[in-house]
Amino acid sequence: MSMFVRLLAGTTLLLAATPAAAQTWRVMGFTGDGASLRLLYIDQDSITKPTPDTREFTLAQVYPTQQKLADGKPYDWLQIRFSLDCRTIFARSIETSVHVTGAVVMTTKTPGRPAPFATSNANALAASAACRGDFKLHYQSQSSAMMEGSRVRFGRRAAVIKSRSSISWYRLGMADAAPKRSALLVDRESLSAPDMYGRRELTVATVLETPNDGTKYFLQRGKLICDRTQRLSTYSELYRADGTFESAFFPNSDPVVIQPGSVFHTLFAPVCKGDWNKARAFPQLQIVKVSANAFLP
CATH class of the missing domain: 2.40.128.710 (Surface-adhesin protein E)
Known part of the structure; x- marks a missing residue:
């Protein structure tokens, strides 16, 4: 379990009380390896531009198998809101929600310090797409099909391996x-x-x-x-x-x-x-x- 998720488990939890806004997820690719392997998506509809050089957007990180929080609660994907500096490609997290089978396990504010964001090819693609607003090369997945589509994509990666x-x-x-x-x-x-x-x-x-x-x-x-x-x-x-x-x-x-x-x-x-x-x-x-x-x- 990542340090990030352990920290989440110790925070005051806020249950989601409002329906999610429309989401158009774009597939960025895989990040991490082994137990930390995740499939990364960016919500194209979530991108805002607070300043000319700043973008705020929402990422989804989907795991190939169900994970567990420190208290034993299961989850299979995270949704994280980031603020990204397009000049330095440093980002900080703003808010995180933890999900399992379409349900929200918890949400919490996670104000983080700016850190390098392009730590994988998928993260670099997400930063480029968010800053440029160009998504034409990235496959689109609606929210209702994201989990099933992710299972198929993990299978394709396994076949190539x-x-x-x-x-x-x-x-x-x-x-x-x-x-x-x-x-x-x-x-x-x-x-x-x-x-x-x-x-x-x-x-x-x-x-x-x-x-x-x-x-x-x-x-x-x-x-x-x-x-x-x-x-x-x-x-x-x-x-x-x-x-x-x-x-x-x-x-x-x-x-x-x-x-x-x-x-x-x-x-x-x-x-x-x-x-x-x-x-x-x-x-x-x-x-x-x-x-x-x-x-x-």
């Missing part, structure tokens, strides 16, 4: 010309069974022959819609050549039609029809090693 150590990577195709080629690979073990609409979830990797600003490869969780020749990217992670994690995000996009001749069109024969004859296998190699050998014949 599993693919990191997979030794079932297959190269399907390449695009562009040396030394600027990109290679598309799929983790064969990551394929889900088709759902009732014929969609299959999978993890793919895009490897860059020449790193772009240090990024060597992307891991993406997504869906292939076989009967419509479409794909949908649902979660992405970026890595350096040595396997160092750079960042992650949830794309705010609709399914896109895959044009014949594009590198992504090579997904359909193996994934939709089970024909892996033209795929180049990299047996016994994890993705960090595959990325170094992705352009071999």
